[in-house]
Amino acid sequence: MPLYHNDDQTMLKDSVAPFVAEQAPVSHLRKLRDTADATGFSRDLWAQFTEMGLPGMLVPEAHGGLGMGHMEAGIVLEEIGRNLTPSPFLSTSVGAVAALAKAGGTQAGRWLPAIASGEAIIALAIDEGAKHRPDRIATTATRAGNGFRLEGKKCFVLHGHVADMSIVAAKTDGGITLFAVPKDAKGVTADPRRLVDSSLASHVTLDGVEVDADAVIGEVDAGGEILDALLAATRTGAAAEMVGVGQGAMDMTVTYLKERKQFGKLIGEFQGLQHRAAHLYGEMEVARATVMKAQQLLDEGSEGAKLMVSVAKAKAGRAANLAVREGVQMHGGIGMTDEYDIGLYMKRDRALAEFMGDVHYHIDQVARMNGY
């Protein structure tokens, strides 16, 4: 398969890009932020997403979705990134769907149709410390009665305070097991924190939470593979969103270079800025190609996907970070003002960079996967 969008994917982009730009531009984020919105996203907007079939893009057709791939989801995520749109799409429609579809069974049957119909918001309760270390999960699930008792603390759970269900990764006797923990489960408390990008992420406490045996996603002790699928999908999705953030910041900055005058010249005439902008262009193009390659390998079910996912998360992280830093610097003083959007791009980039493993984590993974 060639590494560019085919006709169907181009059509999808042509419908999603204007939709997101019109319905949820950066002003939409500002409005939620300035009204201290307690949900973290607009349910009206999510209803519009649902009308377009977006929440169930990756949900298999048998479960009421569109059965599309990561390449298609990436198209939506890039537009979400470009417009800084607050949305549960990444956690719910990409990460959770990847896990549930991989696992199948009761929980897939219960939640996938609800995701496709836009009714269910799902949170991913994976991290337990300030840095992403999914190989060191300490939350425990012990057998109790007909089911399990969960004990532990999770953090950086986006939408955790409003999610209808959270996917919780916990240690069981013989490995990792994933659980579908419903919102009203006794013993679950979600403490939402406002992050730098105005999103809401919860610290979730699981205090003797009792769940039935059928809350297990997939099989007991066999959650490792499902967690891998969840992580690969979410990381690739976050990388696609970062490409959108970086591209949005770069476009805004290049436009500014063509408008702002100093010393009687457009600042874009100065070679010192031209070369930096041109370098950034190259980095963004490489990041975009890398993310597409990861999406393609995931969609093909290729063994090489795991390496490319880490490469994509790291490369998109580096490129988007360069885009927002150069963006603020090249905007000069107004780049530091709240009124101007470029700073919002810097904030979103920082949050996405950290989500599901930062640049350093993934570069380390690249080394490990290459035997050093």
Place this chain on the structure above:
Amino acid sequence: MSELDAFRTEVREWLEANCPPEMREPIRDEDDVCWGGRNFKFKNDAQKAWLEACVAKGYTVPDWPKPYGGAGLTPEQTKILKQEMKRIKARSPLDSFGIWMLGPALLKFGTEEQKVHYLNPIARGEIRWCQGYSEPGSGSDLVSLQTFGEDKGDHWVVNGSKIWTSYADKADWIFCLVRTDKTNKYQGITFMLFDMESPGVTTKPILLISGNSPFCETFFDDVKVPKDQFVGEINRGWDVAKYLLGHEREMISGGGAGGDMVSIGGAFAKAFGKNEAGELDDPILRAEMAAFDTDVFAYRAMGERFMDMWKTGRAHPASSNMMKYVGTELNKRRHELVMSGGGSDALEWDSEESKGGARARSWLRTKANSIEGGTSEVMLNVIAKRILDLPGA
């Protein structure tokens, strides 16, 4: 079986029968490369036999039309031939600036007569060409070149000098940018072709920091060039030159701009040793190598996307400049890490163990990657102007 599958089978059988085992071993040094030309000495019979077999089949230039010495293969067939050659690790039967540079220029700008006359000897490896572009005073600002051809009716008399002429001392003919109108900067250059044995042509190899001399200074002292030996139109040689520079960058982008695209850390872990956690036993070097590897794998995806888009006309026409810039900077970084990883062993200049200072010489050679064929700074200028549309660039 589809036609392409049948072609693949045919190619596979032909290669099996015609590619000698010696020609399936990796290239070790410059001697192993077949450049052809009047004075070329084959290193062994296998090299000669392999060239002759490919010439007979048109496989030295498989995608050129048959009347010009090619095999007339379609792009898909050419790709299959390359894949099959790569599969058995077959060496290139013939490398030359005639194939890479002059051929594409003639195919685009040459007359029918010129194509037949010049392309066949290139395809057969009989004439070795060199490229006369840069001058001592005209590097990045190539169009300022001063070598002048005075019109003498049926011929020009050329005076001036060129620099960085690759293998000029070994070449038979030169394709050369010569000013033929001093009053018109861009439309005053003619793309001339002439014999390096013409009276008045002298060459002098330039010793580089790598200790090797792949480039020459070339001097023209009243060299007579017949008036029918030019490509395109008189005074419009800049169009040909620009086309070729684009072609060169495309070639670099599609091929080895990023150097060898494999993990560097994986290779060094073996030589370097690992700590008890199984990590390369130098945490800072490990981190730098891992960051580099990440960029290499990313660039590999970029190369795939670039070629997919370029072949189907989807790529921005200036995107090959971005590929050249990113790829050559990456390759320089690779060789810095190779030197760091090699430690004091990599410093050795002529010992047998160091294969004649291979690492150090390669490291130094790569510094030219971002200078030749347009400097990184020129690439960035082009991106700024043609892709980002920045003002005054």
